[in-house]
Amino acid sequence: MELSVVIPVMNEEANIQPLMERLQKALEGIDYEVIFVDDGSTDGTTTRIKELATPRTKLIVLNRNFGQSLAMMAGIDAARGEVIATIDGDLQNDPADIPIMLEKLRQEGWDVVAGIRARRQDGLLLRKIPSKIANWIIRKSTGVHLHDYGCTLKLFKRDVAKNLGLYGELHRFIPVLAKLYGAKMTEMEVRHHPRLHGTSKYGIGRTFKVISDLMLMLFFQKYATKPMHLFGTLGFGMFGIGMAINGYLFLLKLLGHDIGGRPLLILGALLTLGGIQLITTGFLAEIMVRTYYEAQHKRPYIVKEVYEGR
Numbered sequence: 001m002e003l004s005v006v007i008p009v010m011n012e013e014a015n016i017q018p019l020m021e022r023l024q025k026a027l028e029g030i031d032y033e034v035i036f037v038d039d040g041s042t043d044g045t046t047t048r049i050k051e052l053a054t055p056r057t058k059l060i061v062l063n064r065n066f067g068q069s070l071a072m073m074a075g076i077d078a079a080r081g082e083v084i085a086t087i088d089g090d091l092q093n094d095p096a097d098i099p100i101m102l103e104k105l106r107q108e109g110w111d112v113v114a115g116i117r118a119r120r121q122d123g124l125l126l127r128k129i130p131s132k133i134a135n136w137i138i139r140k141s142t143g144v145h146l147h148d149y150g151c152t153l154k155l156f157k158r159d160v161a162k163n164l165g166l167y168g169e170l171h172r173f174i175p176v177l178a179k180l181y182g183a184k185m186t187e188m189e190v191r192h193h194p195r196l197h198g199t200s201k202y203g204i205g206r207t208f209k210v211i212s213d214l215m216l217m218l219f220f221q222k223y224a225t226k227p228m229h230l231f232g233t234l235g236f237g238m239f240g241i242g243m244a245i246n247g248y249l250f251l252l253k254l255l256g257h258d259i260g261g262r263p264l265l266i267l268g269a270l271l272t273l274g275g276i277q278l279i280t281t282g283f284l285a286e287i288m289v290r291t292y293y294e295a296q297h298k299r300p301y302i303v304k305e306v307y308e309g310r
Helices: 015-026 045-052 068-078 097-107 124-142 158-162 172-179 206-223 227-254 262-294
Strands: 001-008 032-038 056-061 083-086 112-115 154-157 185-190 303-308
Touching: 001 015, 001 068, 001 097, 015 045, 032 045, 032 068, 045 083, 056 068, 068 083, 068 158, 068 172, 083 097, 083 158, 097 112, 097 154, 097 185, 112 172, 124 172, 124 206, 154 158, 172 185, 172 206, 206 227, 206 262, 227 262
Parallel strands: 001 032, 001 083, 032 056, 112 185
Antiparallel strands: 056 303, 083 154, 112 154
């Protein structure tokens, strides 16, 4: 199959019919499939997809809401196309851009073509400004220079998409994951439309999640195969500071000062070790989760139902 289009959806009942119509029109002449992944919808999204399903349509219904990353992973796992496209189900991405991106990927030999939302139709204060700040931070810290990390519309060669490893909420870091895999990436401007139906699933509260995920990405990018370079450096640094403080207190003791009532050493040690321990526990826990799922061929989502159109 030439193309698989993966669409995570949650409570997008009113958008399903116009989205499917636009996909059929845009992808005419292409051997494609559309894979909807229902991520715990509580409205009639699932029913609507079944009503409108064609032989090119597949619906994967997850057991509950697992988040966009795992919904996207479920769709990619089921995809059969040589090229896999991801797109939002809210009609803000335009399916008409997919054939143009597909042509660019083929003719120029890229592994990933990422979209840049031109004239973005979102709120300035709560969406555009935080997004620009986040994009700048990610570019500077990871060295992966793309303009719009938040645009879901992307095309991947099959081998890249299947090896992304979209655990947790890492969908916004797909370009970084692709770079770690060794993919050749480019980007192009795509159309962006205002949301007509439903409500956005994003908010300013995701900023803290982005920061946490960014720390994880930096760890995987720089220290995944050599963690001792990180933990050893921190450990020796802490040991050196501790020895300096202990030496200072030992010198004071020799000079006759009473150091028994000084809380400096205990407080500093507790705060520093506690913070480092929490951060490293998070890193190690992430690695353990990946090992648990990948070594046993388990998936971090539960499929309730698979429906194929007739």
